Amino acid sequence: xxxxxxxxxxxxxxxxxxxxxxxxxxxxxxxxxxxxxxxxxxxxxxxxxxxxxxxxxxxxxxxxxxxxxxxxxxxxxxxxxxxxxxxxxxxxxxxxxxxxxxxxxxxxxxxxxxxxxxxxxxxxxxxxxxxxxxxxxxxxxxxxxxxxxxxxxxxxxxxxxxxxxxxxxxxxxxxxxxxxxxxxxxxxxxxxxxxxxxxxxxxxxxxxxxxxxxxxxxxxxxxxxxxxxxxxxxxxxxxxxxxxxxxxxxxxxxxxxxxxxxxxxxxxxxxxxxxxxxxxxxxxxxxxxxxxxxxxxxxxxxxxxxxxxxxxxxxxxxxxxxx
Ligand code: NCD
Numbered sequence: 001x002x003x004x005x006x007x008x009x010x011x012x013x014x015x016x017x018x019x020x021x022x023x024x025x026x027x028x029x030x031x032x033x034x035x036x037x038x039x040x041x042x043x044x045x046x047x048x049x050x051x052x053x054x055x056x057x058x059x060x061x062x063x064x065x066x067x068x069x070x071x072x073x074x075x076x077x078x079x080x081x082x083x084x085x086x087x088x089x090x091x092x093x094x095x096x097x098x099x100x101x102x103x104x105x106x107x108x109x110x111x112x113x114x115x116x117x118x119x120x121x122x123x124x125x126x127x128x129x130x131x132x133x134x135x136x137x138x139x140x141x142x143x144x145x146x147x148x149x150x151x152x153x154x155x156x157x158x159x160x161x162x163x164x165x166x167x168x169x170x171x172x173x174x175x176x177x178x179x180x181x182x183x184x185x186x187x188x189x190x191x192x193x194x195x196x197x198x199x200x201x202x203x204x205x206x207x208x209x210x211x212x213x214x215x216x217x218x219x220x221x222x223x224x225x226x227x228x229x230x231x232x233x234x235x236x237x238x239x240x241x242x243x244x245x246x247x248x249x250x251x252x253x254x255x256x257x258x259x260x261x262x263x264x265x266x267x268x269x270x271x272x273x274x275x276x277x278x279x280x281x282x283x284x285x286x287x288x289x290x291x292x293x294x295x296x297x298x299x300x301x302x303x304x305x306x307x308x309x310x311x312x313x314x315x316x317x318x319x320x321x322x323x
Pocket of ligand 1: 065066145148179232233235273274275
């Protein structure tokens with residue numbers, strides 16, 4: 001995987017998964033995002049780094065924040081952006097992924113942002129991409145969602161730079177969550193000493209212990225002394241068969257309530273990649289409360305996606321090429 005994601009000189013070409021990438025390169029993503037965050041939120045809204053480049057947003061699964069922030073990121077860097085509405089595209093007429101890719105390549109694009117319900121789809125695109133074309137994974141099946149993991153890490157680091165002292169709890173549908181998988185890899189790579197996962201037994205992957213996490217089935221025990229709690233959405237669209245008893249029962253055991261949050265450290269950050277189900281995964285007052293950084297995650301997604309795009313296309317200094 002590393003060979004596919006990196007150029008021969010070690011720079012980023014494709015961003016497909018956290019696995020296979022090294023910590024210095026991911027630190028560079030965070031640091032570049034920090035400079036873009038400043039640039040994007042100051043008066044200079046548009047930077048000319050990707051002027052003349054074409055970005056294709058290819059989403060085979062629904063998305064609001066990921067698709068929009070990728071699009072905005074490309075526009076802030078002055079790229080031309082095309083959004084392919086897959087529901088209305090030729091894939092619904094039986095075209096294979098490879099034919100879709102070849103057709104789009106014939107239009108001379110520089111970067112594909114791919115979201116697909118099948119694990120490995122972005123990897124497949126990268127394997128078949130011609131020289132000079134980069135692929136960014138915007139979520140593939142249950143496998144990986146690396147820009148989400150980076151924006152989460154970025155958000156945590158901004159509030160709690162002491163990553164090597166943190167207790168992070170990830171709660172909910174770990175089984176179907178590409179977000180959790182990528183987060184666990186990223187948190188481990190950045191030296192977070194204690195990662196706890198909490199889920200009903202039916203929503204835990206069999207291999208989860210091998211990922212360097214502590215497993216809990218009691219949320220009250222897991223949240224004790226936590227610095228960060230990350231809630232996950234129940235991925236009903238990926239559930240086949242009865243994996244859950246009822247929403248009420250789920251909320252009672254795995255929902256984040258005021259009472260539960262009181263067991264964590266006083267300034268424990270509350271996170272959710274969205275979209276969230278209020279009253280199922282999280283109490284509304286907490287989602288909107290002082291400890292919630294859920295909307296900050298969305299804003300930071302823009303900076304992270306700008307950073308990854310600029311690095312993949314070879315220009316990362318926000319000051320570079322300023323008109
Ligand atoms: C996540 C995804 O699509 O994997 N959402 C997101 O990118 N913001 C999580 C989810 O859908 O539950």
